[in-house]
Amino acid sequence: PTMMPVTGSIMKIVSYNDCGYQWTCDNVTPQLNYNRFRGSIEIKYTVEDDPYSDYSGNMLWAVNVIPLEYYLRGIAEAGSSDVPEYLKALGIAARTYALRLKFDGTKHDEIGVDLLNSRKGNGNDQQYFGYLFEERNKSLVDYYTATSGEIIIYNNYPIIAAYSSGTDGRTRSAKEGKLSSNDIAYLQSVSDPYGIISNWATLDGNHMVGLSANGARGYAKNEAKDYKWILEHYYTGVTIEKRY
Numbered sequence: 001p002t003m004m005p006v007t008g009s010i011m012k013i014v015s016y017n018d019c020g021y022q023w024t025c026d027n028v029t030p031q032l033n034y035n036r037f038r039g040s041i042e043i044k045y046t047v048e049d050d051p052y053s054d055y056s057g058n059m060l061w062a063v064n065v066i067p068l069e070y071y072l073r074g075i076a077e078a079g080s081s082d083v084p085e086y087l088k089a090l091g092i093a094a095r096t097y098a099l100r101l102k103f104d105g106t107k108h109d110e111i112g113v114d115l116l117n118s119r120k121g122n123g124n125d126q127q128y129f130g131y132l133f134e135e136r137n138k139s140l141v142d143y144y145t146a147t148s149g150e151i152i153i154y155n156n157y158p159i160i161a162a163y164s165s166g167t168d169g170r171t172r173s174a175k176e177g178k179l180s181s182n183d184i185a186y187l188q189s190v191s192d193p194y195g196i197i198s199n200w201a202t203l204d205g206n207h208m209v210g211l212s213a214n215g216a217r218g219y220a221k222n223e224a225k226d227y228k229w230i231l232e233h234y235y236t237g238v239t240i241e242k243r244y
Contacts, residue, residue, distance in 0.1 A: 002042045002065070010131050012036045013062055018119060020076065020129060034129035037074075039066030048110035053124055055111070063113055064130065068098060072144050073134040076127040077213070080137035085220035086213075088227035091144040092240065093211050094126060096151040096161040103158060147227070149244040152235055154186045159238060162187060164206050166197040166214035171234065177207035188236045194218020210234055 005011050018034040019025040025033060042063040049057045075094050078087055101107065101114055108116060116124040134141065152159045162179055164171075174180040174187035187209055195215030197203055211234045219225040219233070228240045 002040050004040045005038075010036050010038060011041050013041065016062060018117075018129065032132075034076075034132050036132050037064045037066070037130040038070045038134075039064055041065070044112065046111045050108055050111045050116075052107045053116055055116075059111075061111065061113070064128075068095060068102075069144070069148060071098065071128070073141055074128050074130040076129040076133050078140075080139040083217050083220040084143055085225065085227045085230065086216045087140060087143040088147050089211065089216050089220075089230040090163070090213070091140075092147050092150050092152060092227065092231060093161040093163050095147075096158050097126075097163075099151055100158040100160055149242045150240055151243050152231055152238050153241045153243075154235075154238045159186050159235060160184070161235070162207065162210035163234075164208050164210065164212060166203075166206070167192045167195040167208040167212050168200075168203060169193065169196050170208075171195070171210065171212055171215075172208045174209055177209035179207055179209050186235045186238050190234060190236070194222065 003011065013035050016035040017025045019032055020034055042065055044061050044063060046059055046061060047057045049055070072091055072095055077094065078090055080087075098115060108114070115126060115128070117128045118124040118126055152161055160174075160179075162174070162177075170192050171190050173189050174184040175182065176189065177187075179187070192212045192215040195212035195218065197206075197214060211231070216230045216234070219230055220227075225233075231240055232238060
């Protein structure tokens with residue numbers, strides 16, 4: 001079944017608890033529970049295992065069905081106080097990543113969703129906090145709206161826009177970072193002088209492929225690079241195009 005909101009209203013899943021970066025919702029005020037969403041909510045039951053996550057079969061899911069531009073507003077990979085050109089670059093990378101999955105058929109076909117919410121560091125697709133995150137980071141809407149419809153293109157097709165939190169001074173190719181067994185022309189190793197993560201333990205399990213969040217912030221803040229320069233640096237041979 002699908003639950004549809006009254007026009008303009010926001011839906012709340014009262015049985016769903018996601019307190020963001022907290023590992024538990026204990027002692028967290030209800031106002032910080034990210035359980036409100038734009039769009040509709042589809043309830044579905046799946047019997048298949050999802051090969052790209054630790055979710056086994058026989059599960060009941062609440063799926064948020066939402067337009068892509070509204071989805072971006074709830075992605076919690078950055079906050080509104082971050083560097084504007086970095087935020088624009090991140091928004092375009094996230095938009096491209098989602099669109100590529102939509103075009104190619106999602107890696108989560110077995111459970112019938114396009115993207116899985118990454119919760120508490122479990123490594124799924126993208127951290128998605130929904131409407132409350134949008135309300136608490138309203139300027140993000142301006143940055144994403146400024147680049148609405150812009151995606152990263154290689155050979156006239158959206159790229160696999162991998163990104164990571166940072167590196168040890170250079171990014172990795174898709175093959176070196178074990179994202180692919182084959183070489184991918186636009187996912188090559190590039191210099192990342194601002195991307196160095198000070199806590200080396202955080203590099204464990206970090207593929208370091210594509211856009212480096214630390215590095216992109218550094219280029220935007222220290223060298224006043226704009227979002228197109230940043231994206232074209234981290235993704236080799238691409239163009240940034242407005243496609244809708």
